[in-house]
Structure formats: structure tokens, C-alpha cells
Amino acid sequence: MQGPGKGVIVNSMILALFEDEFAGNLNPLAHLRPVYDLKFGIRSIREKYLRIFGDEFISLHCRAELASVMADRNPKAEINTYSADKYIFINGRSVIPEKELEKISSDEDLLYTNNGKIAAAVLTGDNLKKIRAAGGKLLSREDFPDLNEKAIKCLWLDYPWELFLENGNEIEREFEGPKMEGNLYDSAVVLNSDMISVSEGVKIKPGTVLDAEEGPIIIAPGVHIMSNSVIQGPVYIRGELCYKSGSENLRKYIYRRGM
Template identity: 35%
Template structure:
């Protein structure tokens, strides 16, 4: 079976988290959205549709997939929206009955079949996000499905997705293969999975009484840390001494995390090593949170949090929204972020006072001094240095991507008065 995971025009509502990646590479639960879709099918041939400027990096990262092109001699494809949180039986919804049909949820295209002339039409759409107008001539069927529309949707669904992923990955047989030192406390241990190479030091409490805990390969959890499930810690990550990791938190691979974290997603290769609170937040890759940085995730009047989305301040409909921070951004020590703050990619924020609730990408400064543009050559130089510390090389493809995103974000800096 041929499936193509596509991006549509609503990707913009997930910026800045998706400047460096397609929407389906966002993490929700233990694995990225893309992997949830793929696993619901039986050995599918996978095609990835994405914005054109992401093609090179995707081809490098996924050499076994077709990216923004169709394989030769293919005559039928099931296209699936990359914002879908696919459940284990997702594939059962799409039995081909000899006719190209679009499956919808409200005003969203969840999936559609394309063959013949329709397939030729969409072949020309590779590199461009699909629009609702592309389906005017399609017969449409309403189905039940869950789609991600905003960053807080990912955060709010994270706990449930950890449980689903845990059950599938362990197949009901959680194992404890790492080194568990004397003095570690495992609560409801049948719902605690610890991969090989992990080290759990004395005094650690893993509390799975309210949800499962998945610890990846070569994770190190230092003494007296507490993790409450549902929770996930990815391969090669470090949980610092006395860290407090509360429920509904996913920490991706190769992160260093300390202090207090609640109901948040730290994508991968990011550090929040010191004291301070991060809650109901999503941090991208190569993020560094300075010591004693805190974010608010609840207003004093307990009202809905308003968040900037694609330049517009909207009501999230949620009481809890914390910090949304794009890739390669950093906060200085003792920084405070207001509820629902959005920080773009490659920002450097420091100083006292509350920064504005929207900081455009490639901004340098703080609440007192204001912001100036973070020069692209300097941003790339710093990124190279940071990535090298994790033995990751910033390649020509990555540098080209940086420069393209810098161009794409010029307008948001201009509108915010960043010069």
C-alpha cells in the first residue's frame, strides 16, 4: 500500500515549532506524529509531502522514503494529513471502494485517495501545502479523527498519547533492563519500562500509579529525582539530581533536564538543566533554558490564555498554556515568561522583566533593552558550536535551511519592530 503524509495550509498555526520540520515530525507522546500514522498500516510504502525548502533535509534524514516525489509506476495513493494523531486502528477507516474519496473532520481534510487524473493533479502539488480548494470536486465523507491545530493541542494530548504509545511499544510486557540501584522506588512497576543501558541512581522515585513511565536506552537518572507518569524520557537523556518531572511530560532524546517540569514536551537535543519551572510548554531542538528560568502557565484570574498564532492574538480556549519556543533559542538566567509566550527560532533572550508574549525568530535582546536582529552568520556560528558538543555536525544542508528560515521570518521581525 502507498501512503503519502502531507502538509496542508494550517501548518502556519504550528509555527514556530515547524520552521525546521514538517508538522508530522512534531512529538506527541513517545514518538513523532509521522510514526503513529505509519505504524497503523502494514508495511506501507511511505511518501513524504512537505514545503519545498524542507526537501533536502528530509531526503537526508529519511533515505528510505520518497520525499516530494512519487515512485515510478505508481497508480494509487492514500494521502494522510500530517496533523492527524492516528490511533492503532486508523488504517481501518480507509478501504478503497473503486472511487477517489476525501475523508473530512469538520473543515479539515483527514485523508484522501488519489488515482489516475487526481494523482497527476496532486503530483504537481509536491512542495506546496495543500489547500481546501484542492478538493472542491471530491466526494467527502465525515469521519472521526483527532487532528492537531495549535501547539497547545499537542501539549494537551501528550499524556493520552504517552499511554497509547507505551501500550503499543511494550505490548503489555514492560521490561526493566537497565541498572537499577538499591534505594530506587518503583511504584506500580508493571507500568514502568526501562531500556538497556539506562542507570537509575539511589533515591529516585518512578511513580506510575497514575500513568506509565517509559525510560529509553542509556538514560541516566541521578539521585533523588522524581518522575510521575504518564512520562517519557528519550534515549541518551540525563535527568539531574532532585529533578521533579510531573505527569504528561515527554523528554526527547539527548536532553539534560533538571528543576521542575510539568505537562511539557522537550523535543530533542535541548537542555533545561537547572532550577526553575517549565509547565504546559513545548521546547524545540537545540534549546537552552538558563538557570532559574520560569514560565507561567496559568493566569491569576484562571481565564483562558491568549496566544499569538501567525501574527494574531487568539483565545486558546485553554486555562493552561505555557511557553512555546522554537529550535535553537536560548534564555538567560532568572528569566520569566508570561502565560502563552511564543518565542521564535534562534532567539537569544536575557535580562529582567517579562519579555513580550511574542518574540519573532532571530531576535536578540530582552524586556529592558528591546530586541535587535540576531545576525544570521552569528546564529549559524553558535549553532555549529552547540551541535558539535553533542557530536552532531551542522552541514551545508542545515546552513542552507537556516538561511532560508531567516528570509522567511523577515516579515515577522519587521512587524514587531525588530531591526
């Protein structure tokens, strides 16, 4: 398995993300986007896989009503079509750890399942016929060929509240180590600096408390933390935001356990 950004074709397989018949259970969050474009932790589900497979070329399966918008937004991607001869299909509701992805082999067409559901599949040649015929239909087990199965570990996102409940744990899994590149004023208080990542361009004003004793704090570029704010991990604060004193409870919900 190649590392992040090393190219989409892994062992000659092209990544294909798909929506299955249970995608509607993630509404209303998924009304206007495919399930794999939902944010979970620091990144969207799609972004997690693209860090492994790269984004040079990818196939994206989505509901028919989203196809034209997806084509406009992803000009390099195949939308509901499959022109190559070998693909690794990954369910857009599944979060498969990289170590588990490394177990997927291109040597044999297989279904990789978890709790009776298809999390991933390697399909080539004639085994792609049903998928190609499905178009923008939400995929079910009947759209995959009858192949041998192999168990794989993954996290399923079945309902909207699971993204919120698991968000803090996912932030912890995605934490890549400490850094302090922003402007941290002298009177700011830092607890457990080994679990704090502050990007370039961040301003953290006097009196702020960064408490990472319960989990990592990740602050993206361009964030302005105003004086006397309290931030408790696990939390991810995305870029170009102004974080005010007294907003801790709201932000804690949105970024610690939310989207």
C-alpha cells in the same frame, strides 16, 4: 490493514504524508521541519504512521523551502512527487487511531474528513492530477478532487500548545506494557509497576521514586537516573539523558506535557 513494519503498501496503497494550508499555525516548532516530523508523545507523527505502513517506500509532501533538505534526509522517499497510481494521503497534522485507519478502503477514491477538514484521502489515476501539479505548495481542499466524503475520527494538532497539553494523554495511548530491563537499585521506590517501562541500559540509582499512579513511565535505553530523583507519570524520558535530583519540575514539563 497490516501491522507495524509489515510494508508500506497496504491493499496496494502507498502512504503519502502531506502538509496543509494550516501548517504555519504550528510555527515556530515547524519552521525547520514538516509538521509530521514534530514529536508527539513517544514518537513523531510520521513515526506513528510508519509503524503501521512500514518505511520501505513513502511519499512526503512538504513546503518548497524544505524539499531539498527532506530529499537529502530521506533518499528512499518521493518528495513532492507521486509516481505510483494509488496513494493514501494522510494530513500531517492529524493523528488517526489505527482502528480508524483500518476503515479506509482502497476500493474507492474517497475523502476522509473530520470537522470539515481532510484528514485522509484515497486517490488513484486521474484524481492525482491536482496533487501532482501542486508541487511544494501547502495543500488546501481545492487541491483535492471533488469526491464523496466519509467521516473519520482523529486528533487535530492545530497550534503548538496542543502538543504540550495533549502530550501526557498521547504517552498513555502509546504505552505498550510494563518491562524492567535496566539496573534498578534495591532502595529505589516503584509505585504501580504495571505502568512502568524501563529499557535495557538504564541505570536508576538509590533513593529514586518512580511514581506511575497517575500514568505510565517510559524510560528509553541509556538513561541515567541519579539518586533521590522523583519521576511522576505520565512521562517519557528519551535515551542517553542524565536525570538529576531536583530537576523533576523541569523534566516533568518537558517530557510529561512537553516535547
